[in-house]
Amino acid sequence: MMRAAPSPEEARRHNLGTLLRHIHLRGAASRAELAEGMGLNRSTIMALTGELTAAGVVREELPREVRRRAGRPSLVVRPESTRVYVLAFDIGVDRLVAARVGLGGVILERRESARPRGPFDPDEVVGALASFTRQLVRRADRDAVCVGAGAAFSGIVRSADGMLRYGPNLGATDVSLGDALSRRLGLGVSVAIGNDANLGALAEHRRGVGVGCNDLIYLHGDVGIGGGIIVGGRLLGGADGYGGEVGHMVVNPGGRRCGCGSRGCLEAEVGEDALLARAGQVAAGRIGRDAVRAVVDAADRGDAVARDALCRTGDWLGLGVANLVNIFNPAMVVFGGTLRDIYLGSAAQVRSRLATHGLAAPRERVKLRTAELGDDTTLIGAAELAFSEVLNDPLEVLGRLRAASSGT
Amino acid sequence: MMRAAPSPEEARRHNLGTLLRHIHLRGAASRAELAEGMGLNRSTIMALTGELTAAGVVREELPREVRRRAGRPSLVVRPESTRVYVLAFDIGVDRLVAARVGLGGVILERRESARPRGPFDPDEVVGALASFTRQLVRRADRDAVCVGAGAAFSGIVRSADGMLRYGPNLGATDVSLGDALSRRLGLGVSVAIGNDANLGALAEHRRGVGVGCNDLIYLHGDVGIGGGIIVGGRLLGGADGYGGEVGHMVVNPGGRRCGCGSRGCLEAEVGEDALLARAGQVAAGRIGRDAVRAVVDAADRGDAVARDALCRTGDWLGLGVANLVNIFNPAMVVFGGTLRDIYLGSAAQVRSRLATHGLAAPRERVKLRTAELGDDTTLIGAAELAFSEVLNDPLEVLGRLRAASSGT
Known part of the structure; x- marks a missing residue:
């Protein structure tokens, strides 16, 4: 101060x-x-x-292109994307992704595997990501330098130390995944961890549909509903980094039971299980993002049950959006993950609820948009988290790079 | 950027x-x-x-107190509170307040009048505040200089130009109150206008219970429910300055009708009318903050109807608080205006709902507190708004003050 x-x-x-x-x-x-x-x-x-x-x-x-003008042309400064890179990880409920991302935000190479649903086993996750990392690092240029690492996790992460505090299928004990992963990688960089929706917000704000938009809400649909909120150009973290858990805003007291123990949370009314249950898919054993997309497709083809399930889900989504528009007065709300599909299939319901429950002043200029970076939103956000540390202390990294150059 | x-x-x-x-x-x-x-x-x-x-x-x-130490004692720098002051106005539903507030946040002198409820008449409000201002300025020291003016308004204010966009008893037309008031005062300072709950948050953050707390939610009870939110040490404005309207977060779809046209807003379930209706006071024609306080007092004395009304109101307040704790992960929630009394009378309900609907991680460290600045919270916030402009451009004000000195 x-x-x-x-x-x-x-x-x-x-x-x-x-x-x-x-x-x-x-x-x-x-x-x-x-x-x-x-x-x-x-x-x-x-x-x-x-x-x-x-x-x-x-x-x-x-x-x-050198224009024919007087004087010397001004040199163009380009990022050395293949030489300076970070490792980015996305730890979703259903998948693990690892990538090498170069300065400038270029995904240079990636590895991905499906994860069966079940208890969260930190050792297994760390092992899989370390194995991916070995493959990725081996294929990098000889003079390339890894300057940082970041991971997106679909749960609540404490900012001070990257401790995982809550997540789907995460046991009662807090998990220090960042430390374990940093040690296992052995690359001399520490792995910063962030909530996936927060990192999705960061990615869309820096490189996606929200570039130039300093007040933005990103809503991420996976199994649950996450949120990442940009306020005045900065990610809302709150006192401990837990900010943005809009999925646990109660919108329907006494409504559907939520995994968090409460009832009628936005996640309980809009998440994967709510949509699939309404569409009669849970009984048939269909889960995951492909099942969600199949319901949206069926509704699009005119299937009445799917159409009704999507409308009811869109009504609750719209109520949640209206609440957030009143609270935050964002310039933009961005739908990502499976919410991208759900929003596109129920935009009329969402807009109608926003008109009913949103105050005229904050809703008159808000834009509703879908994530531009697709399924890579959270992965790119993890890379941006890693690059943030580099950009905040460029001298430290410059020293490291010079040392790497003189060593080769 | x-x-x-x-x-x-x-x-x-x-x-x-x-x-x-x-x-x-x-x-x-x-x-x-x-x-x-x-x-x-x-x-x-x-x-x-x-x-x-x-x-x-x-x-x-x-x-x-000069301590016996070697060397010269360090000079102490004090604010010239009676010489450098701002005008602060509070435009509530039931009252108008004007004050001279000196550098350092000292209320030097104040004027207050009751306002009957009814349509918002800008000319009447401007006239009353201008009359108060003449009295306040006349009694200032001869060498005192007014360096700014700020007003708190119980409604939605556009930050770009101070336009009143929505408020209780405000007609359909937007009102440019700041311009009208600036012209009428004729003091060469423009009147900055802010939402009263936003300014209450600013005041409690800078001078009240929230000093040193950079993630804070201030909930203000007047006729309606307003909110002011400090994120990372800064007031959440949103894209147009409308941020913080937590009173219009729907917590009970299909619930009580709200003045905004929606149903089941936090304001509709927790505002003055909700409590007084549940306590059977509206039928008796009792309204206003004194009537709210009378219900809290009656509950405290054991009146069953009042007790029940307060409990039900506290339940909804607690649900709203839980939602906000999940969304913002604040370090503190502060209750001001009539919500101070309502919270004190229903703290058990509020805490119980927070435990049920709040996620463990964000609620484990949150403090629930009452406003420290009492009924002056919004007024002091208006003064802080005025001082902010001075502090952001001190050179401009220093020039003005030197000119005033040489003129006397």
């Missing part, structure tokens, strides 16, 4: 981080654009990009 | 604002404390406090 303005050394770190963040999020840019965007003169920009180039984080090239 | 580190001129403005904000919020401090807190050397602090002293915003004095 009482922070003084930055010292010259802090200012340099800040400017390096800002520059690198811009290149990472927006892609290649000319020195002239960077100078103008940051309000710095060209010699200052040149010193900054020179430092990043020397460390091998970016490269500077002549622009591909 | 692409902001470079501040220039020396920006750094000076930042440091002046930081210093002034500290003196304003935390009171007198020695130069040595300020130097240590801001991580600046004593000569830099001396230059900054010297500039503030020259403008008459603070004064520097020898400490009252």
